Amino acid sequence: MKPDALPLPHLLWLLGGLLLAAAPHALRLPWWINATAAALFVWRAYIARRRSALPARWLLLTLALGNVVGVYFTYRTIFGRDAGVTLLVVLLAVKLMEMQTRRDIFVVVFLAYFLALTNFFYSQTIPTAVLMLATVLAVTSALVGINALSRPIIANLKTAGWMLVQAGPVMLLLFFLFPRVQGPLWGLPQDAFAGVTGLSDTMTPGSISQLSQSDAIAFRAKFTGAQPRRDQLYWRGPVLWNFDGRTWRAGLPRLRREMAIETNGTPLDYEVTLEPHNRNWLFALEMPSRIPQIARMTSDYQLLSLPPVRNRIRYEIRSFPDYLATSGGERGDLAVALALPDDFNPRARALAREWRGGPGDDLAVVRRAIDFFRNGRYEYTLSPPLLGVNTVDEFLFDVRQGFCEHFASSFAFLMRAAGIPARIVTGYQGGEINPVDEYMVVRQTDAHAWAEVWLAGRGWVRVDPTAAAVPMRIDMGITGAMPQGVAGALPLFVRTNLDWLRTVRWNWEALANQWNQWVLGYNPERQRDMLARLGVPQPDWQTLSMMLFWSVAAVLLAIAVWLLRTVRHDDPVQRAWLRFCSKLRRAGIDRTATEGPFDYAARAMTRLPERKDLVRAIADLYVDLRYGARVDPREFLRLKKLVQEFKT
């Protein structure tokens, strides 16, 4: 077989670019795919080094088919996001083994660009973007290499880099002006949103403490007016109604356009940028009053987006921390809020009966329960012991260690047992202001659960038994609430006391937020906003196309002018001589086109006999410097000086 069309260094750059594009995938791919691809990469480099022949066609075909079958058995499909990416990696590695002609190299390069794109299915963070830029640079330099085989690879890298720099303005224009369409255009594969973390619509003992161990950002909020107090930071999420003794589940929400709410005091206005979590709920401080366009409110004051939140979205919202939630108290609702599974937790039931039997109304019973939690010396821990059948009894009377879901769950159970309608609200409690960009950041660590009880005349009232038992949880956030030893289970950044590390983190997260707002969050809506601010309200796609066309044309014209510019490269010796000639011309001695320096000097000498020596010296020096074998810089300086001193 013929030797490679691509010399070894160029090939290695191409392989390097492919490795960069495939590296993030390697963390997700099955081990045998990684092993196969790595072996093929090494084999290909070895072949190029030894200049030996590529493997036979049938072997490659067998390899490719075997891998396709393997992918099918791993994923049970060869379509979809994960299987598709796996196939792309494998087939690209096999294609490398038969890459020989120019055409093959082009195919590999184009596939490499595509592979870089597939990384964004999984991550669109700044590091991924940087990695893919490096991929594009390496692969493009290999592409330059095919077209200039004799060039050193570093020069190709420089050319590729320069071209990417010049492509930058075009990219920006296209990015901001290309008429955006809201996807999807066709159905998304089932696995498109696998593996996003967040609250779920069920709660079992341990589910929220599990979530709390991730410091992933749940959402960010920017307050425009008044800033909320810490104890107002209850971000309302899924509301859970149905309890089977162990697990709380969401009820059937009824969508409402408006809900009755009595509000007092000053509202909080803010904008939330929610990370995708593939569920419908939106988060807002209790209680939201103005509902964003994309959302509906349920009968239990939950905000729901109509499509699941699969992209980072932004919404503006207004909340009143001081409220009365009087809706949702119909007979049917209250019946559900009182339902309890039979035969569970006898001790808790007994306690509730005891409270009920005492003097006072529902509110008094609630007070008694809060006192019970406050004085119960319960321990707040991320890793509570496992509970048996009677979860509430065991938590309340035996282990006395738990996380917010234990407190909320037991409290709601006690209330129902005492005949007071109660339900669980999950969401987030807290949030930290990033001093760099003043955004409040709410993380999964802030996940929380609390309870609501129905009190006649006051509606649904929030009761946070965790706050009663462990006040630090609300006042200082989760780090403050944890004993020193136990906090080890929290993510490093959350529990750290190192100031510089925090500063680095705030800065990084502010950068990431800008990235999210402007790069990742640039959608049709934001495009309209930006253009309206630029003075183009309601642009249709024709206007956008025209703007795009002319601005890109202008940028290209500028690049073309810059690329095709003529740079004068006079020889400094020549320049000195021309200066001398122009001095002579002013004296009326013009050089004819065919006259060499000596002839010209001779003529000048006869016309200017008193300057004879100087003219001869200049002409001799010039001829020596310009046509002589060696160039002495001192001689050149002398020529310059002589020309300068020359006066006719």
Place this chain on the structure above:
Amino acid sequence: MFRHLRSRPLVATPMLDRVLQYSQAYNFYQWVFGRHAPEPGVVFLAQRRVYILPTRHGLTFGLVLIFMLLGSINYNLSLGFVLTFLLAGLGVVSILHTFRNLAHLYVSAGRAEPVFSGDTAQFELFLDNRRDFDRYSLDLTCRGITVSCDAPARRIATALVPMRTEKRGWLQLERVTLDTRYPLGLMRAWSYVQPDTRTLVYPRPDNASLPLPHAVADSGDAISAGTGTDDFAGLRPYQASDSPRHIAWKAAARSEVLLTKLFSGRASSELWFAWDDLPVDMGTEARLSRLARWVLLADARGLRYGLKLPGVAVPLGEGRGQKAQCLRELALHEA
């Protein structure tokens, strides 16, 4: 193809020409018919005469970009848009780079050594890159044969354009397509040049195994001095046609005039190759081929020879000059 149109097809006055060059129809006409006239001197590849279109790979690249765009829209991948648009920008910028790699190049013709008919003539072309960037992978194609060369910044690169020869006589360099795909191979810029240069094609010597014709005994130049081969046989005054190799320099130093050394055996090696000596039934080309072969043989053996063609005679002589002179007459012989 349009050889009969070698003289400029539209003879316009310079003024009219300047007006007409803004007319697309006129330019098209010039493009199809006019450009094929050989251009004397240095040809400057002005922007107007450099064309550019995407290559097959460029079209594939566009298709890949469309797929990437659709994927980005479908999955709402902001960075997918960024990557797609960056690559689109790269493709667009590569138009300018490919164009620049060819435009503003100065092309001029150099030497072209004479060849025998059927061999490949090598036309030397100079590609003068007066810009301060290197140009790479410039392909020169003439009659389907392609050579490639690089032209570094502020240097003159030399390319040898091969052209197969078929018949004797002058061979004009045909239209050369200069093209380049550098840097990304997505675009192809090209231009046509036809520098005014030509080379002489000698008749192909035949390969009949015939001996040299006999020396003509009564040749006036015969200076016989006995038999034997290459033995020194005496001196005679120098004549203009004598080879400088045979001048007796030592003797000349003592004498007033230049003397030429004579060697025995030369009488039999002084040859006249005459058109008329060949059989009448041989065709013109066959006769020329035979004569060419004799010339080569005689030259290889270092003989003195002359050539007689109808209307032309090359006097006796030897060496490279004599060979070139004789072959030139044979090449240009008008049947």
